[in-house]
Amino acid sequence: MSPVPATDGRDGPGSRAQNLETLVDVEGVSKEFRVRGADGRSTQFRAVDNVSFTVERHGSLGIVGESGSGKTTLARILVGLEQPTSGTLAVGGATLDSRTPSRKARKLLGRSVQMVYQDPYSSLDPLQTIGAGLDEILRLRSDADPKRRKERAGELLEQVGMGASHLTSRPSQMSGGQLQRVAIARALACTPRLLVLDEAVSALDVSVQGQALNLLSDLRETLDVAYVFVSHDLAVVQQVSDHIIVMHHGQIVERGRTDHVLNQPKDEYTKTLLAAVPTAGWKPRTSSN
Amino acid sequence: MTTELATKPGGLRIRDLEVGLRRGGNTQPILAGVNLEVNPGEAVGLVGESGSGKSTTARAVLGLFPERSVVSGGVEVGGRSVLDLERRALQEFRSHEVGMIYQNPRARVNPLRKVGDFMTEAMIDSGVSRAAARQRATGLLQAVAVPDAARRLDQYPGDLSGGLLQRVVIATVMASGPRLVLADEPTSALDVTTQEEVVAILGKACQERDMALLFITHDLDLAAAVTDKVVVIYAGRVVENLPSRLLHAHPRHPYTVGLLRSRPSLTTRERIRTIPGTPIAAYEAGPGCVFAPRCPLATDICLQIAPELRRVGDSVVACHNAEEVDRPNSPTEHR
Numbered sequence: 001m002s003p004v005p006a007t008d009g010r011d012g013p014g015s016r017a018q019n020l021e022t023l024v025d026v027e028g029v030s031k032e033f034r035v036r037g038a039d040g041r042s043t044q045f046r047a048v049d050n051v052s053f054t055v056e057r058h059g060s061l062g063i064v065g066e067s068g069s070g071k072t073t074l075a076r077i078l079v080g081l082e083q084p085t086s087g088t089l090a091v092g093g094a095t096l097d098s099r100t101p102s103r104k105a106r107k108l109l110g111r112s113v114q115m116v117y118q119d120p121y122s123s124l125d126p127l128q129t130i131g132a133g134l135d136e137i138l139r140l141r142s143d144a145d146p147k148r149r150k151e152r153a154g155e156l157l158e159q160v161g162m163g164a165s166h167l168t169s170r171p172s173q174m175s176g177g178q179l180q181r182v183a184i185a186r187a188l189a190c191t192p193r194l195l196v197l198d199e200a201v202s203a204l205d206v207s208v209q210g211q212a213l214n215l216l217s218d219l220r221e222t223l224d225v226a227y228v229f230v231s232h233d234l235a236v237v238q239q240v241s242d243h244i245i246v247m248h249h250g251q252i253v254e255r256g257r258t259d260h261v262l263n264q265p266k267d268e269y270t271k272t273l274l275a276a277v278p279t280a281g282w283k284p285r286t287s288s289n
Numbered sequence: 290m291t292t293e294l295a296t297k298p299g300g301l302r303i304r305d306l307e308v309g310l311r312r313g314g315n316t317q318p319i320l321a322g323v324n325l326e327v328n329p330g331e332a333v334g335l336v337g338e339s340g341s342g343k344s345t346t347a348r349a350v351l352g353l354f355p356e357r358s359v360v361s362g363g364v365e366v367g368g369r370s371v372l373d374l375e376r377r378a379l380q381e382f383r384s385h386e387v388g389m390i391y392q393n394p395r396a397r398v399n400p401l402r403k404v405g406d407f408m409t410e411a412m413i414d415s416g417v418s419r420a421a422a423r424q425r426a427t428g429l430l431q432a433v434a435v436p437d438a439a440r441r442l443d444q445y446p447g448d449l450s451g452g453l454l455q456r457v458v459i460a461t462v463m464a465s466g467p468r469l470v471l472a473d474e475p476t477s478a479l480d481v482t483t484q485e486e487v488v489a490i491l492g493k494a495c496q497e498r499d500m501a502l503l504f505i506t507h508d509l510d511l512a513a514a515v516t517d518k519v520v521v522i523y524a525g526r527v528v529e530n531l532p533s534r535l536l537h538a539h540p541r542h543p544y545t546v547g548l549l550r551s552r553p554s555l556t557t558r559e560r561i562r563t564i565p566g567t568p569i570a571a572y573e574a575g576p577g578c579v580f581a582p583r584c585p586l587a588t589d590i591c592l593q594i595a596p597e598l599r600r601v602g603d604s605v606v607a608c609h610n611a612e613e614v615d616r617p618n619s620p621t622e623h624r
Contacts, residue, residue, distance in 0.1 A: 207338060207563065210550075217560070235552060236553055272482060274555070276481040278508065278510040279510055284485045286490060
């Protein structure tokens with residue numbers, strides 16, 4: 001298997017036009033879990049059901065759905081944290097299928113795919129300074145000397161709108177919005193080709209969430225990075241993704257350009273989902289009346 | 290629509306509520322001026338970001354305060370002052386006069402007891418026969434659109450989805466017939482389609498029974514859709530109180546405007562005009578307006594003198610420059 005192409009991930013903005021190549025190719029991926037039913041007998045539960053999609057280099061795909069739709073399982077497959085039961089997955093030259101052991105999958109994908117989780121409090125080590133945490137990643141992922149690593153850690157923090165002064169801070173001294181910026185900086189430390197963001201702004205306060213969304217837009221403007229943005233929040237997905245897939249019971253029920261799908265939904269489930277989002281003038285209804 | 294000042298007895302009335310924590314020789318404020326009213330049959334949304342004091346306000350209504358706290362101001366429910374209730378009366382008040390609905394229903398019900406036991410416990414305690422209590426519980430579940438109501442009574446909480454369980458909690462609260470329902474982020478853990486059902490049911494149930502509903506949430510759009518009035522709280526202070534139908538059209542506080550602008554749209558992509566900085570806690574506030582450090586309209590007076598709540602148009606707003614505040618879609622930004 002060929003290694004991930006050596007790219008510094010820092011192509012200038014001008015190189016974007018010729019970047020219409022496929023970065024992620026997911027083909028017929030399914031994931032089954034063994035669950036115990038109400039009668040105590042164990043059955044197979046299909047969390048992701050024959051899902052295929054691609055993400056272009058520098059693209060941004062939103063995956064929306066409600067709880068149990070399979071969107072988080074799909075995100076975890078993309079970063080190599082779950083092994084698909086069937087189907088194949090190719091990311092930037094590395095190809096994986098149901099037979100790839102998960103340790104190997106993480107190794108293959110580790111450099112090119114990084115994940116940002118919902119809760120920054122539980123995804124950062126409370127005892128480690130922000131600088132030490134970044135240094136650890138850079139030491140593992142590059143052969144830069146300590147001085148260069150420190151510079152790079154400072155650059156990464158500046159990239160996410162924070163000063164290098166935060167290198168000595170610990171998570172307990174920072175707000176949720178700052179911590180999520182740190183989580184993004186950490187994910188960017190090894191110049192990944194793909195960021196998988198699983199409800200990455202959902203835990204943030206409204207006024208801080210807007211800042212984080214603008215940051216994500218800015219980063220994609222300047223870096224050679226693609227997003228898979230998983231969320232239940234349709235407006236947030238609208239803000240950061242060019243294409244969207246709508247999942248329901250493990251299957252893709254609708255896909256297309258984000259503005260098309262959200263403005264002219266074709267699928268009944270997508271329509272239901274959109275109709276339930278509170279906006280100006282919206283009134284909640286019950287299905288029973 | 291009732292006017293602000295003509296409060297009917299029976300609802301909730303919070304006047305100049307301040308709560309502080311004693312730390313050494315100092316008192317650190319948590320709430321620094323909360324004023325709001327909820328009339329019977331009316332729903333009011335209390336909206337704020339984390340640390341703004343919305344949950345502390347809800348707990349204060351129940352007469353629950355942190356240890357070593359200093360409380361001033363007034364909280365009245367049905368004309369009775371909650372802050373002056375004796376221990377026994379306070380217990381009585383909590384179990385009969387106010388119903389609480391929390392974010393996570395699973396944390397509020399005993400997973401080892403059947404839904405029916407949870408719902409009928411208080412009824413049986415008050416002398417209703419077991420059979421009558423079960424029949425009443427079935428009716429209540431039907432009223433909140435729970436399918437197969439009778440069968441649910443013999444199920445365990447673990448057998449029910451989050452949305453169904455929240456409806457069980459709502460039905461149980463309705464059973465005790467409170468004057469006031471406090472719903473603290475009641476749908477934040479639910480999917481949007483479930484959320485729609487639950488808020489519709491909750492709003493209808495309170496209105497039909499002429500109960501006052503205080504709906505606490507971080508979601509401005511949701512609050513506006515479910516309530517008659519929206520109260521915006523920031524750093525332990527009410528900064529604006531306005532009719533929900535005017536929230537999007539005529540917000541008067543720069544913070545309300547900023548919150549509305551901070552949310553992305555469902556249909557069109559534009560760069561978000563964010564509020565700079567992060568929310569502050571009540572104890573971090575300076576002598577002037579709490580929002581001044583983040584406010585695009587702030588002037589010298591804002592940094593020095595805290596604005597009082599005053600009426601501007603249909604809003605009651607704490608802002609020196611409320612007349613200058615434009616609609617959220619207007620291009621005006623910094624002065």
